[in-house]
Amino acid sequence: MSLVINHNMMAANAARNLSTSYSDLGTSVRRLSSGLRVGTAADDAAGLAIRELMRSDIAALNQGVRNANDAISMIQTADGALGVIDEKLIRMKELAEQAATGTYSSDQRLIIDSEYQAMASEITRIANATDFNGVYLLNGNLSSDTHSGSGLQATGKMKIHFGTANDSSEDYYYIKINSATASSLGVGNQSASGDGFSISTQEGAQKALSALEDAIVSKDKIRANLGALQNRLQNTITNLEIQSENLQAAESRISDVDVSQEMTSFVRNQILTQSAVAMLSQANSLPRMALTLVGG
Known part of the structure; x- marks a missing residue:
């Protein structure tokens, strides 16, 4: 290599190598300080795209877990109210049994019937008042077989969404809750007709016993359905948490x-x-060496 002044190729080569090493050093510092191998698209364009899709799915799955937990809380609210309704129905059957015997006068049966009707009114009040986050659960609003979410307020059975997409076989299912008002259960004078209408007469009280039996069975069917849905949601939560964990592991790799x-x-x-x-x-x-020759 010639000894020249205008072009210091050794310095240029060293500067280029310094730039490369310093850039790589900066990348290592960024990765070590952030903990991320892929911090920008330039690090791994395909990996970045896959990672962001995984991150969106992980976030959706975690929210799905919260959705399912909210649904469990709603079911527990409905089941708790039905437990109180159960007590009222048992008391009504006890009153019907009392009025069905012949040792009471008509005036006494009217007194018994007044409590019977009060229990029926309380059942209807509980059914109409039980709500979760503004959604009424036992008044029949969720008893429809069809669901529509096109309006500001969804109608029909409740759609519980927990998956990352909108596939009915994977990402959501419905919660349907039949009405638990006294008229729906067929007891009390709020119902238009039926054997459970009144216990003011001995015959009416005897008929009410069968009607109350049917009402208790109807109520138990609602509770059993809610219990099955709660178990299903708990299994769904377990599966969602496993999916989220495995996706998180893949995203980490x-x-x-x-x-x-x-x-x-x-x-x-x-x-x-x-x-x-x-x-x-x-x-x-090094170019200073040339000056020694000039000076000499």
Whole structure:
């Protein structure tokens, strides 16, 4: 190599190597400080695209777990109210049994019937008042077989969404709750007709016993359905948590930095950078050798 002044190729070469090493050192510092192997699209374009899709699914699955837990809370609210209605129906059957015997006068049966009707009114009040986050659960609003979510207020059976897409076989199912008002159960004078209408007469009381039996069975069917749905939701939550965990592990393998491997690269790049700085300093001093010849 010729000894020249205008073009210091050794310095240019050292500067280029310094730039490369320093850039790699900066990348290692960024990865180690952030914990991410893929911090920008330039690090791994395909990996970044896959990671972001996984992250969106993980976020959706975690929200799906919360959705399912909210649905369980709603079911427990409805079941608790039905438990109180159960007590009222049992008391009504007890009153019907009392009025069915012949040892009571008509006036006494009217008194018994007044409590019977009060219990029926309380059943209807509980059914109409039980709500979860503004959604009434036992008044028949959720008893329809069809669902429509096109309006601001959804109608029909309730759609519980927990999956990452909108596939009915994977991402959601419906909760249907039949009405639990006294008229729906066929007891009390709020019902238009039926054997459970009144216990003011001995015959009416005897008929009411059968009607109350049917009402208790109807109520138990609602509770059994809610219990089955709660168990199903709990299993759904378990499955969602496993999916989220496995996706998180896959996302970590793509995105997270291997600290031991990156630390090795960091030390290597650090040494190369320090060496390049030292050699650039030496290369910059080489043209001075030409001055000694000129001076000589």
